[in-house]
Amino acid sequence: MAKAGNISRVLIVGGTGHMGRRLVWASLTLGHPTYVLFREENVNDIEKVEMLLDFKKAGAHLLPASFHDPQTLLQAVKEVDVVISAVAGNHLRDGILEQLKLIEVIKEAGHIKRFIPSEFGMDPDRMADALPPGNQLFKDKSKVRRAIEEAGIPYTYVSGNCYAGYFLGGLGQIGPGLIPPPHHITLFGDGKIKAVWNDEMDIATYVLKAVDDPRTLNKAIFVRPPANILSQKEVVQIWEKLIGHELHKSHISAEDWLKTMEGKPVGFQIAISHNIHLFYEGCLANFELSDEEEASKLYPDVKYTTVEEYLKRYV
CATH class of the missing domain: 3.40.50.720 (NAD(P)-binding Rossmann-like Domain)
Incomplete structure (x- = not known):
């Protein structure tokens, strides 16, 4: 061509x-x-x-x-x-x-x-x-x-992890809305399991950086920039710092979280099941990556958006 x-x-x-x-x-x-x-x-x-x-x-x-x-x-x-x-x-x-x-x-x-x-x-x-x-x-x-x-x-597979627009907006919660809650937050378990939170525009930039890169040919790459590997609790702490006060916190066990599936539409059930793997099992950050598999290491020239920078838009 x-x-x-x-x-x-x-x-x-x-x-x-x-x-x-x-x-x-x-x-x-x-x-x-x-x-x-x-x-x-x-x-x-x-x-x-x-x-x-x-x-x-x-x-x-x-x-x-x-x-x-x-x-x-x-x-x-x-x-x-x-x-x-x-x-x-x-x-x-x-x-x-x-x-x-x-x-x-x-x-x-x-x-x-x-x-x-x-x-x-x-x-x-x-x-x-x-x-x-x-x-x-x-x-x-x-x-x-x-x-x-x-x-x-020939292919490249790209795992972008948690979309900031859907996950950071609700501080990891689903259902209450797509903007951070002002007073109360529900933490999954103890809230300490690490996830990866990325601005969708950053994910897209890494995808386009990869299309002509021989290093990514017939491989999977992961958008897992170090500063964005954070637990839900750490994300909440960043938000509390930005707004100047603490949120009231409650906790929900994995068992009780799964019970919330009952009577929900299929799309909501899918989100609930995904959150078990994200916030109770840590499926995004519980494995090692080489520098040739992680996008921010492959493309250090890309200035990715940190969680704090992203959350500032809501203040």
Whole structure:
């Protein structure tokens, strides 16, 4: 494929989603010729149309295509060197099925030098023993990985860990809201289990730094910057320092936390089961990484956002 110098042409699928839009801006910021898949079925969604027009104004190329028409996907893939998927996963598994279709198209095209599937959270291959119903999401994402490998498509897998927008906003809690509570916080267990909290824009930047890096080819990398490996209790202490007073604290055991699943929608049950692994078992920080696996070590030029810097926006 034709390239601008040594910088790959990048196609982002799912570019109007929560992570997708950040991947688009990161790609543009880092100077990649950036292409965004424009789903023809979204022409009546004004928010998505306006976002796409903002991308276009900033220099992105919009490529109309539909997952219902593989030939339109193939034409879009033929325009680029690298494909990044940010399609949303959900309990209906639509996102997983779309990624499997995308893999078929990339294999048919035969020239893509890197595919980054839609993950960006916990490493699915480390979550084989995850609790239901959240375990199905990890099984599906691992299925996508195996399909990529079996197709012989060059890849990079990126684990971004806890999205700050969803996790830091509630100081680790789910349900009460996406801004820090002013008076009361519920700690998972003793609140001392380490997690990893990352600004989504930082995750996107590391993804785009990796696309042309031979060190990340056919490997998994983890966004685990040292300053952001913190327990829920440490995050709460940072917030208390910023607001100048302590929060009233209560604690919930793993057993009682699991009981809160009863009667909840499936999406909420998935979040509850994930939190067991995050905040009671420490699945994000309980294993060692080499410098070639950790994004902030691979790319020390990226100034990542610390937890304290992120929380200042709420003060």
